[in-house]
Amino acid sequence: MFFTSDNASGAAPEILAAVTRANEGFARSYGADDIMARVTTQLRDTFEAPEAAVYLVATGTVANSLALAIHTQPWAAVFAHTEAHIATDECGAPEFYTNGAKLIGVDGAHGKMTPAGLAAALDRIGESGVHGVQRGMVSITNVTEAGTVYTPAEIAALTAVAKTKGLPCHLDGARFANALVATNATAAEMTWKSGIDVVSFGGTKNGCMGVEAVVIFNPAKAWEFELRRKRGGHLFSKHRFLSAQIEAYLQDGLWLRLARHANAMGARLAEGLASIDHVSQRHPVQANLMFPEWATGCHAKLQAAGAAYYDMPAPAGREGARLVTSWSTSAADVDQFLAALRA
């Protein structure tokens, strides 16, 4: 009953098998491996973007930071939801990689920016000439930190606002596959067809060991990305082990199958919770993470039963939690959790 995070899961068997296969013999280092050549094609095909520059790194934090850094000057602002991972959970990595850009929080219910909210933030910043920081970029997270999902149309509405000021747009897709299967969108629809310029395409949370792709739709940024990645210490010498993960992840739709399972487990859990009368949800449940609240006393009961998850602040008389399902969550785990809560 491990619901702390999707990163508490291991790797899917197909991923591990691919890594094992990749281990045979010698291979060129630093991204010149044969597997990466195939991965490049796979990613371009997946995103219907034959010109895109695509790269692999090992963590979501650096995928985001590099995606921002190649599009944002040090004296510019990145606009993102107040609760975005880049703003709250990366210890200032975006500031580090951009050499000091400023993150501007945009509020919005359920972890989602609204076009009006974004437009207001853009109006506040960048109007004081040389005295203020300049507008730099917009970053959108999908699945959001609140577990909600933007549709492609909602993303397009946000990027349209950004484009009125000529700003590039980033999609933090640490849970990209979960967002995709939740909306039945294609990767292209969720990204460049909706105005996105660069994507952090997550693999780690959805069954890989540790790999994220960065998909850059403007290939003019490719060389700068490579230099920044190396300079950040993120260019792997035995790069084949990153390549092998993504190759297997994209093959035969594994990534979408894993995400469908995670979301299905999320739905099963949410349904069960909805049937318990003292349980409420802070946000709509649309993918594989949720923020239920229940009557005080349940934490003790659940922990005694062996459930692991993060506590969240809650109003008096209530207890809050964050629950995350993953590719490896079983229906039995979910049912056992619900039973423990009902007990």
Add this chain to the structure above:
Amino acid sequence: MFFTSDNASGAAPEILAAVTRANEGFARSYGADDIMARVTTQLRDTFEAPEAAVYLVATGTVANSLALAIHTQPWAAVFAHTEAHIATDECGAPEFYTNGAKLIGVDGAHGKMTPAGLAAALDRIGESGVHGVQRGMVSITNVTEAGTVYTPAEIAALTAVAKTKGLPCHLDGARFANALVATNATAAEMTWKSGIDVVSFGGTKNGCMGVEAVVIFNPAKAWEFELRRKRGGHLFSKHRFLSAQIEAYLQDGLWLRLARHANAMGARLAEGLASIDHVSQRHPVQANLMFPEWATGCHAKLQAAGAAYYDMPAPAGREGARLVTSWSTSAADVDQFLAALRA
């Protein structure tokens, strides 16, 4: 016949097996995994340093950069051999992680600084008050970029010079195991007993998939290291896959066995080369990499035979090469290479 680099090899079977075992079930993220607790003990035991702070990262570049950054202010200088990896092959990663410190090259034959050379460099820098950069740190690479090896006594002689100015000392041990077996020294003798304050303890080149430990003998630096690692995007969520590699690497002396093999293959290759009269070595061969020169025309012959390695500049009439052996180089590979060269 792959002699381009030790990072062209895959992972040793024991490492891959450990990673596979580590994949079972759920695990705490971000370094709180059970394996890391055991690794901490292993590393402290290996270095006879029960108080040391030990951390894992995935690349040598960031291991070095973080080790320097926690000891060096932005306005300070890091003294290292002119040909050191941190100076020439990391695209300015040390400058990035230190927020702009300056690397000062110290010349020396065969990739090694001498105490006199270091002392002279220290005298040149740091004497102009607020106008010049301040003295920051000394970084020593062992095995050196030239394939030579410092003995613990030689390291102690360098750190003694550094200590006259109160400077901390870093050991870049990307090939630490190779240096150790070449000198029959213990890890403690090669490091803190010789005045080293922080070590980049390499795993990747010597049979791991991608993992390096940073061993910090002054635990007061531990929290700063953790923040800088996170901020650099180098804290792995599924950290168990780093931990598992190092656990297996250190278990039952695997790391030393692998290095002994690599060095033995290096010696076999060097011996064979020495028996060919037109072949010379630019530097003494003391570990698993070497820089031979031979008569013009051999490159074509070797490449035709399927040998892979890097060309190096050479005097007129000569051709230069860099050859590296690894844990996975076979005696047959070596002999085949020599035969091709003799042909």
Add this chain to the structure above:
Amino acid sequence: MFFTSDNASGAAPEILAAVTRANEGFARSYGADDIMARVTTQLRDTFEAPEAAVYLVATGTVANSLALAIHTQPWAAVFAHTEAHIATDECGAPEFYTNGAKLIGVDGAHGKMTPAGLAAALDRIGESGVHGVQRGMVSITNVTEAGTVYTPAEIAALTAVAKTKGLPCHLDGARFANALVATNATAAEMTWKSGIDVVSFGGTKNGCMGVEAVVIFNPAKAWEFELRRKRGGHLFSKHRFLSAQIEAYLQDGLWLRLARHANAMGARLAEGLASIDHVSQRHPVQANLMFPEWATGCHAKLQAAGAAYYDMPAPAGREGARLVTSWSTSAADVDQFLAALRA
């Protein structure tokens, strides 16, 4: 009728005379001039802080940035009012000088943080371990951007909150003298006696040509300040011209006389505005800057009469303005402005 800013004024005659006197003969460079030795004593006396380290720079932006940088790590947060100059008007200079620290806005009416608001912000940040930025410092502006003034007791209440987390506190005193004469406090009461650790002590806006002092109550930070100042390009070779300004500024209470005049002109202007029935003030007027709103159409009238000031956003049917008086504003200017508005 120039009310755009106190920096639109020139230098007071006493300041210019001092600069002229300082021009005689040769002088030691880079802060080793004889005048600076006297200024050090003056500043320590003024602040009743015989141990304080004191330095001169030429702009308020760098005074603030260096004061923050010596107390804030790159991975830390500076807490300041949402409208603070460091947050909105310095093009990210604090982020540049701290190598990427994050500014966290604290709301509060009339440009002032409240202890409760600050405490809430401190609670939100720094609780997520290595994943979030750490708490770094609190910065308080007096006179505030809204033209209001903190009393020493109000400052002490804020620093008391900061000290619960062990945080150092900065006072942005670009208009320090105006705040002092508005509250009848001493420099010591407004600063270290109220828990302030470092002060940007403004001279430029209050009758100097271009000079600010930084007063650091913890002299252990002195050498780092000197290195950061030099590295920022802010150590003047002909430093005597900075020293001479501050020496004259502090002599015989000139600084307080100039500020009293500026505040008196502010009061005269505010009183006059209060007597015009369609004029309101957005914030209490407590020093030398104010934010009146008046009926639509007045801008045109005032500009036709030759008044210069900044427009501010205002509700429909209203026009907003920022008016600033200075040491050189005359009563005639004020009266002429009021007459034009009444016309």
Add this chain to the structure above:
Amino acid sequence: MFFTSDNASGAAPEILAAVTRANEGFARSYGADDIMARVTTQLRDTFEAPEAAVYLVATGTVANSLALAIHTQPWAAVFAHTEAHIATDECGAPEFYTNGAKLIGVDGAHGKMTPAGLAAALDRIGESGVHGVQRGMVSITNVTEAGTVYTPAEIAALTAVAKTKGLPCHLDGARFANALVATNATAAEMTWKSGIDVVSFGGTKNGCMGVEAVVIFNPAKAWEFELRRKRGGHLFSKHRFLSAQIEAYLQDGLWLRLARHANAMGARLAEGLASIDHVSQRHPVQANLMFPEWATGCHAKLQAAGAAYYDMPAPAGREGARLVTSWSTSAADVDQFLAALRA
């Protein structure tokens, strides 16, 4: 007898008078003053560059650092003479402003790079793909740190080498006027006609209080310069006091008259020294600074006579000195110094 540095002199009377005149009344802040509009024309005329972007700052360190920063990426190298001011005397300011670029020293006799030396350095750097720092920029100092002067032809020969790699070129003209009068060149000949892209045009050392212009021949860099200047805390609010200095400096050839005097005093001093048999010069004397060596014992004699200058290292039995003349050095000072040395 003050020969420590040209920055030990005060301001020329014309400069001070201009500052005094500029003090009248109100003026727009932050570079929008009327004087700056005239200065822009003056500088463009002086450099025969009607499109150039021109800006003022207060120190040479920041003039250099900003000139480099707008042309150099963080992962690039700046090539300059090993003894260049930017490399040895600015506490890493170039590294700070470029966010971590690397300075590569180019040796050369008498403080001057040679085309062959520069070409060799360019060949060493930038050939290792993503692993090494990239080639960024070339910086040339005239007058050099050794007191020698490049002719326009010599500068053109260096920039021609830089252009083979597409690199922009910076001229550190802290003593630009002295170089100009030493060579009878025009400002245009010394700069853009010889391949220079950006100039630090010194005022401070040659009779100003504290002002340097940056002349950027590619106006596409203008806005970035403005943002970086503000972000560095170098945009003066009472900017008129910078403008006034440069206006007077350029008016009626004052700057060239002052430099001619400084160089003439340098020549008088050098001639006198040449007539003393135990005195030698380390470098040819071509402008207003020189590095004589004399018999041991002279330091004591000169200091007793009241001479001030910097000691320099010298061979056994010899003493070394750096002597600098300025616009305010008198012939009497020079003669008195020579007499003391002869005594």
